[in-house]
Amino acid sequence: MKRLLLFLLFFSFAFSASGNAVDSLKTDNDVLKFVLKVDSNLTYKGESQVTIVPTDTLLKLIKCNDVARQWSVKAWQKVDFNRDGRTDLLVTLKWYNVFHVFVVIDKGDNLFKALDLTRGWLTGENCQLAWPIKVADKQMLAFYSRTYIYEGKVRDGEWKWRTELKTDTLVYLYDDFIEYNPKVKNYAIRSISINSRPTAWPGPEYTANIQADGKAAYSAFKFKSESGYFTGKISTNKLAELKSLLDYIQVKKLKDDYQAQWTDDQAVDYEIVFEDGTVKKINDYGTIGTFGLRRLYSFLLDLRQSEYWEPMRIPKSIPRVELPHVNKLH
Known part of the structure; x- marks a missing residue:
């Protein structure tokens, strides 16, 4: 037994010391x-x-x-x-x-x-x-x-x-x-919403709305085995990362519409409300718009796992939970 333990310890050390x-x-x-x-x-x-x-x-x-x-x-x-x-x-x-x-x-x-x-x-x-x-x-x-x-x-x-x-x-x-963007913008963003819906192929079907103070609402219609309505508070670090990502990809300058040249794929709608009252809407059919948009999609999707969400009872006839506009995203 001692020999086995020594061998395992040696193997573990050798593996960790072997580098990348x-x-x-x-x-x-x-x-x-x-x-x-x-x-x-x-x-x-x-x-x-x-x-x-x-x-x-x-x-x-x-x-x-x-x-x-x-x-x-x-x-x-x-x-x-x-x-x-x-x-x-x-x-x-x-x-x-x-x-x-x-x-x-x-x-x-x-x-x-x-x-x-x-x-x-x-x-x-x-x-x-x-x-x-x-x-x-x-x-x-x-x-x-x-x-x-x-x-x-x-x-x-x-x-x-x-x-x-x-x-x-x-x-x-x-x-x-x-x-790559050498000239990063600094947007004052009031809120961001996403509506993701699959077509013929299985995929996540959900909506989410995130406000500048981190208050968020999430509606899962077909997200793995999950369904229902949830509210939560996005952590300060994640909120800052989201703001930084939107600034870096210059979301206001992106095209309004991206269309894949095939059918039966994921359709994603974004709506970003800025503090000056302007609204940027982006439709990305096939999630092929830009590399930055693809990262934004996966970032918002991952928030469902990284943040804490409280289930809430909402009539099924309500398609999405909207929260009041609040402070800027800093």
């Missing part, structure tokens, strides 16, 4: 096993749903290989994205017949967070890829996307398409990648 788990990765197979361990969503009934192809094969198969070659894209690469001294992982995974961009962030204490940066459905000639870059001596990520958007049929029944090319500069902030 990403640093030890040497082969494509090492990387694949590591990613599958971090993100269980990439397996089904114990079988991997993704593969990693060697870099030379990737450059042949990826649809936008002209850009991939220009950027010298690799199948995977070790990078410290959040500048904390721990090595993170950028990897391109082959998921069925398309490639997805993943980043694994080392959170410390042997905890890792997997982020799928790929936006929307990738089919046919659509392509997305990423490459680490430095901007103002800060580590960032260049993200390229080429999307063929169907615009309907024209004369003689031929399909009409247009090509949309876009390159974003992303920075790791607010626990995710969002568009």
